[in-house]
Amino acid sequence: MMMNPVLRRETKTTLRNWKMFAVITVYTAVVAIGAILYIYGSMFNSYDYSFDPQSMVGMYTVLCAMQMALMLLAAPALTAGAISAERERQTLDLLLMTKMSSFSIVIGKLMSSMSMLLLLMVATLPVFSIAFYFGGVSLLALFGMMLYIVLTACMAAAVSIFFSCIFKKTMVSMVVVYLLIGGVCCFGTLIASLMVNSLYWSMYQTEPNIVLQMVLLSPNPGVGFFSVIQEQMGNNFIDMIFGNDFNQYSGVTAFFIRHYWLVNVLFDVIVICIFVSLSVYFLNPVRKKK
Amino acid sequence: MLEIKHLSKQYGKFTAVDDLNLTVPDSSIFGFVGPNGAGKTTTMKIMSGLLKASSGSVIIDGMDVTKNPKALRESIGYMPDFFGVYDDLKVSEYMDFYAGTYYIAYEKRPAMIDNLLEIVDLSHKKEAYVDSLSRGMKQRLCLARSLIHDPKLLILDEPASGLDPRARVEMKEILKQLQMMGKTIIISSHILPELAEMCTQISIIDKGHLVVQGSVQEIMKQITKVRTIQIRPLEQMQALIKLLQEQPLVENLIENTFDTEFSFQGTDQELAMLLKQIVLAEIPIASFKEKEGNLEEIFMQVTGGEEK
Incomplete structure (x- = not known):
């Protein structure tokens, strides 16, 4: 089977470039510094200034949160120029003239970015290994968390490729993606959820419908992330977000509250499908109105 | 294709x-x-x-x-x-x-x-x-x-x-x-x-x-409907000029130092007849050719002089 030519070329040129190694070094260093600071912090705060292996569970949460945030920052940076850079370099027409379909080009670009992100994640595994060396975190849990982060990063990458198709300048598409992912998905949904909550309390003196809140927060990767952490670590992040009386719900609603990350996963999959399809549509030169 | x-x-x-x-x-x-x-x-x-x-x-x-x-x-x-x-x-x-x-x-x-x-x-x-x-x-x-x-x-x-x-x-x-x-x-x-x-x-x-x-x-x-013919005789330039002046299809006759140029409005057959007349008049001809038009001028002419 032939490897996607775009993926093959980009992998080759990226790995040949010293910049990628610099990025891997800086990325791993940031995560490692986070781990060191956490260990020092927990020792400093302990009763007898000693190291408590139980705190490693907390370190796992911190490292995963760092990984998630860094991935959401790195994904648009790596993909926002996927198509617009080809346009700026005047190689897009040559690529569109080949036998490759627009779908293959978009998928090649997406896979190329994802492979770089995976490389960054794999590079930080030694740091994560500290957490499960002391126990409390299983390899399966780590693998599950990594999958969730990869899917979220893939969603951000798919959105970035779409904006890269419609905007001529890489910088413009990057700014729009950061505003959309950071501003709308992360903070916008939280603010909207809080506003709906306070509106319901002021109008009906009750909490809003849980399904409405779940839908509102479905684009928020942070809520999904804490849902995964809750399931793995047994804490109550999601209970705090959706209120304390969620136990009143049963059936499908209760299932999705307990496994809220599934709602985010579903949202991510739908967004990936929609934005990849839109990218394919807009990349097709004879469909585009000029 | x-x-x-x-x-x-x-x-x-x-x-x-x-x-x-x-x-x-x-x-x-x-x-x-x-x-x-x-x-x-x-x-x-x-x-x-x-x-x-x-x-x-x-x-x-x-x-x-x-x-x-x-x-x-x-x-x-x-x-x-x-x-x-x-x-x-x-x-x-x-x-x-x-x-x-x-x-x-x-x-x-x-x-x-x-x-x-x-x-x-x-x-x-x-x-x-x-x-x-x-x-x-x-x-x-x-x-x-x-x-x-x-x-x-x-x-x-x-x-x-x-x-x-x-x-x-x-x-x-x-x-x-x-x-x-x-x-x-x-x-x-x-x-x-x-x-x-x-x-x-x-x-x-x-x-x-x-x-x-x-x-x-x-x-x-198509563009240059009138052909420009250039003749270079070995000698007898004046005899050639006189002969050409008598031709009804010849116009704008120009006498240069070594050759002569003129516009010819006839067909290929009529041009061949003209050459035959010159040869029969025993004027030695070193060169008889249709002058190529200036492509740049033609281009400027057909595109309304908008070449940039």
Whole structure:
């Protein structure tokens, strides 16, 4: 089977470039510094200034949160120029003239970015290994968390490729993606959820419908992330977000509250499908109105 | 090979190509000439399936490009007027990448790349980074790229622009070689003389309209209806002048130091009769020829003097 030519070329040129190694070094260093600071912090705060292996569970949460945030920052940076850079370099027409379909080009670009992100994640595994060396975190849990982060990063990458198709300048598409992912998905949904909550309390003196809140927060990767952490670590992040009386719900609603990350996963999959399809549509030169 | 029927392209209220009709025969080098902004690039992009026509059709090998552009990608090799290269690739890797985009099997690629680089005389640069190539070399590399899938039709948008005279000559030689290999080549330029000597057919477009089409000689005949004849006698210049002054079809007679020029309004047969009369008058003739028109002047004339 032939490897996607775009993926093959980009992998080759990226790995040949010293910049990628610099990025891997800086990325791993940031995560490692986070781990060191956490260990020092927990020792400093302990009763007898000693190291408590139980705190490693907390370190796992911190490292995963760092990984998630860094991935959401790195994904648009790596993909926002996927198509617009080809346009700026005047190689897009040559690529569109080949036998490759627009779908293959978009998928090649997406896979190329994802492979770089995976490389960054794999590079930080030694740091994560500290957490499960002391126990409390299983390899399966780590693998599950990594999958969730990869899917979220893939969603951000798919959105970035779409904006890269419609905007001529890489910088413009990057700014729009950061505003959309950071501003709308992360903070916008939280603010909207809080506003709906306070509106319901002021109008009906009750909490809003849980399904409405779940839908509102479905684009928020942070809520999904804490849902995964809750399931793995047994804490109550999601209970705090959706209120304390969620136990009143049963059936499908209760299932999705307990496994809220599934709602985010579903949202991510739908967004990936929609934005990849839109990218394919807009990349097709004879469909585009000029 | 290629037939364009009533092709039009509008950008809002601006008409870039207006009811264009063309026919390009097999294995020919077809020159597409026009001033900047005449609609050459737009037409070529529509031919290549990179742009949607507002109306009309482009038929290549019996298939309509406007209806099924993807199906014809294998038959077309396209070289745009402005193109970029992946600077971080070596020449062989660059070719390998494009071979991949046409899904050519890995094992077939090395021989194919060697062969194409030889055609464009870049074999010695195979392991060089594309970034290190000169402009002329990059143009040749782009030409080799457009040949990677062995297309029947090559669409080259101003391939010689920005090249020095030596690189232009090299490019012409490569194109002649490709024609001999059976390729049909459509080549655009805004400089008519650049294409005149190598093209079998030429069409001149201006403001989206086809102005004239045919061989260089036919176009010149169409435009310069009166032929200029130049005669250089060995001696008896005055006798020749007198004889020519008596001819009703001869006008604007000019006597130069060593030859004479005049406008002749007759047919080829009448021109042959004139030569016969001169020979019968025993005037020794060293040279008798039809003077070629100035291509630049012709171009300026048909395009309304808008060459830039």
